[in-house]
Amino acid sequence: MFEKLNAILATEGIPPLVMGTLETTPQPITSQEELRSCLVDFGAAEGWLCLTDEVIEVGKGFDFDRLKGRVILSGEVAGDDRSLHLRQQNSGWVAVEIRRGASADSYITEQCFLPARGSSRLRYEICWRVGANGTLSPMASRFAGFAAGGDEA
Numbered sequence: 839m840f841e842k843l844n845a846i847l848a849t850e851g852i853p854p855l856v857m858g859t860l861e862t863t864p865q866p867i868t869s870q871e872e873l874r875s876c877l878v879d880f881g882a883a884e885g886w887l888c889l890t891d892e893v894i895e896v897g898k899g900f901d902f903d904r905l906k907g908r909v910i911l912s913g914e915v916a917g918d919d920r921s922l923h924l925r926q927q928n929s930g931w932v933a934v935e936i937r938r939g940a941s942a943d944s945y946i947t948e949q950c951f952l953p954a955r956g957s958s959r960l961r962y963e964i965c966w967r968v969g970a971n972g973t974l975s976p977m978a979s980r981f982a983g984f985a986a987g988g989d990e991a
Contacts, residue, residue, distance in 0.1 A: 840945070853948040859941035860965040860978040867931040873910055873924065874902045876933050880922045884983050885915025886960075887924075895958075895984075914981035921980040936980040943968055944977065950985050958984035 844854040867873045883898050888911045896902075896915060910931075913924045919938040924931055938946065944967045950959040961982045966974040 847947070855945040855947045855966070857941060857944070858946040858965070859939050859944045860946070860963065860980055861937050861939045862978065863935045863937075865933045865935070866927070867924075867933050869930075870905075870909060873931055873933070874905060877913075877915065877922070877924075878902050880915060880935070881917055882915030882922065883917040885913060885922075885981065887913035887915075916981050916983045921982065923981065936978070938963065938980075945974070948982065958986065961985045 840855055847854055865876070867876060877896075882896060882900075885896050887894050887896060887905075889905070890909045890911060896913075910924065911926060915922050921936045923934045923936060925934075944965055946963050946965050948961060948963055950961050953960055961984060962979050963982045964976055965978045967977045969975055
């Protein structure tokens, strides 16, 4: 079945489904200092952060100290087979590390989205669980980096 589905996806230029899963590990964050430290420790290759006054792209070697005195509201950064998603939660934040892992009952595919501005598409991996009757249901997704192909706004 999945060979046929992958053949259809290929005709549309969509990457194939591959066996795997996305595993999540949440961590509560209570301060901006702790949030910046979490980002530094993660060692992202690329991503984006939403601040109170702008959305910025970050890359390998980004100096997070330049964000002192500014407030990170949310963001997603990626490196290899893992991502760190940051969201406000209650009076702090939650940092969720998402890792690609092995699985015999779920599949991962990639999807790109056009950005609101800029020249890079946002690349996401979506994990699909196989139901009892063979149907696929999305169960998780992660930011996987940028891809060329957006339009300047």
